Amino acid sequence: MSDVKPPAGLAALEARLRQDLAWLDLPASPWVKPRVSEGTPVLEVAIIGGGMAGLALAAELRHLGVAAVVFDQSVAGFEGPWATTARMETLRSPKHLTGPALGLPALTFRAWFEAQFGAEGWATLDKIPRLQWADYLRWYRKVLTLDVRNEHRVNRVAPRADGLVELDIVTPAQTHHLLARHVVLATGRDGLGGPWVPEFARQLPGHLWAHSADGLQDAWFEGKRVAVIGGGASAMDSAATALEAGATRVDLLIRRAELPRINKGKGAGNPGMVHGYWRLPDAWKWRIRNYLNTQQVPPPRSSTLRVxxxxxxxxxxxxxxxxVEENPAGGLWLYTPTARIEADFLVFATGFRTDFDQRPEFAPFSRHIRTWQDRFEAPPTERDAELSELPDLGSCFEFQEKTPGLCPGLSHIHCFSYPAALNYGAVSGDIPAISEGSKRLAHALVGQLFNEDIALHFESMRSYADPELLGDEWVASQPTAEELRP
Incomplete structure (x- = not known):
């Protein structure tokens, strides 16, 4: 007879989570003063993006008594890259990291996994399968009853001088014109731009190439010679996808003489970096991020072996x-300093860049954003064009004006995606510190919402009249005759 206990099941885990929240008195009661503008109710916080970062932030705000509405253009369950464009078999992050659990044990991936597959299943699990992580995030959203509105594409974000932000949101049925007190861009790796490719890619016929983030399809590769530009994780995933789809050959064109072998970021992967980085002087922030960019992150061993x-x-x-040029006989010629490579299809695994031309919805304010190059001069040995284009954020992840006064209300738009890394470190998109980043931004937003309405809150305090004593708890007494002084 086995001593192994059967998995408790998700229903039991969800009951445990409800009990934990009740013991912690969460969520807090709503306290933000309602606001109406021109007859229209104003949202407290609007979050653009329903991936992991958007969900974690919405959950923490809800725990603090703030109503956050999440808008995502995807259909329900397909927010973020996990079940759409990503092609890795497993996550890079170790399975024990708690991710967006916000300090709640019953909200961790491990709790979710063990509830279904038991402790033995957890012990034998190596890395978290990508699609299983997507299932966990779907459960996370459901069990916390977060307000996520799918198939809502944000078409325009415009700050106003009165501190409100206008949102034009397109759905399959209609366009909504909404107002919010604060807007958070939880837009993931796309951030404030999108996939980056060299300029020569734009001159190539579209049917001959794709970016690794385009959602690679098997039909693009079957029976073809495929070239992949890049040597990072997305390059390996793209190459493996092509090979498993039936490509006859895959060439990875890598500019380095050797693949990086050490993930230098792990060398400071500790609570000190998470909580201390954002307090560092600018010169140290730049030095750290420039060093990580220069060293680069190696592709995972399993992904490389897969290829x-x-x-x-x-x-x-x-x-x-x-x-690169089109081959008159079909396909492409790719030129390196020493060779000409023939390919039928090309994948650019060249990452993402800040590029507002790819994000017309941010046009009302993007040209007013202060970037690091507007105020920081890097040492000659640490020049980095990619870092220099990143936004220089304030203490609440908010954008700041390049020229004060030209874009009033800009500070009510907050960047909680990859471009925040130079100011805040890796707390706005990656699994290891997403809870800490969500808490930091949520606490800052709560403080701003309270301060903005301090006069109203003070008046509420003055008019509060719920007595603790009713007047019948004692009888007034008089001093005795001996106690009375002449």
Whole structure:
């Protein structure tokens, strides 16, 4: 007879979570003063993006008594990259990291997993499968009853001088014109731009190439010679996808002479970095992020073996692509300093960049955003064009004006996505510190909402009249004759 207990099941876990929240007296009662503008109710906080960061922030705000509405353009359950564009088999992050659990044990991935597959299943699990992580986030949203509105694409974000932010939101049925006191851009790796490709890519026929974030389809690769530009995690995932879809050969064109082997970010992956980085002087912030950019993050070992074990892949190191042209016979020619490579299809695994031309919805304010290059001059040995374009955020992850007074209300828009990394570190998108980042921003937003209405809150305090003593708890007495002084 086995001593192994069967999994408790999700119903039992959800009951435990409800009990934990009750013991912690969460969520707090609503306390933000309602606001109406021109007859229209104003949202307290609007979050653009229903991926992990948006969900975690909405959950923490709800715990603090603030109503946050999340808008996402995807259909329900397909927010973020996990079940759409991502192609890795498992997550890079170790399974024990608590992710967006916000300090609640019953909200962790481990609790969710063990409730269904038991402690033995957890012990044998190596890395978290990507699609299983997507299922966990779906459960996270459901069990916390977060207000996520799917198929709501934000078409325009415009700050106003009165401190409100206008939102034009397009749904399959109609366009909504809403107002919010604060808007948070939880837009993930896309951040304030989107996928980046070299300029020469724009001259190529669209059917011959894609970016690794385009949601790679098997039909693009079957029976073809495929080239992948890049040597990071997305390059390995793209190459593996092509090979498993039936590509006859995959060439990885990598500019470095050797793949990076050490993830330097892990060298300071501790609570000190999470809670101390954002307090550092600017020079140290720049130095750290520039060093990480220079060293680069190696692709996961399992992802690299997934490619190399195929027998149909070539790792062409010291092979930066300097030009690409269409082959008159079909396909492409890719030129490196030493070779001409033929391919039928090309994948750019070249990452993301801040590029407001790709985000017309931010046009009403994007040109007014102060960036790091507007106020910080990097040492000659640490020049970094990518970092210099990042927004210089304030103490509440808010955008700041490049020229004070030209875009009033800009500070009511907050950046809780990858471009916040230079100011705040990796707390606005990656699994390891997403809870800490969500708490930091939520606490700052709560403080701002309270301060903005301090006169109203003071008046509420003055008019509060719920007595603790009713007047019948004692009988007034008089001093005795001996106690009376002449």
């Amino acid at each position: 190399s074990c195929s027998g149909r892949a070539r790792f062409l190191l010291s092979s930066p692509v300097v030009a």
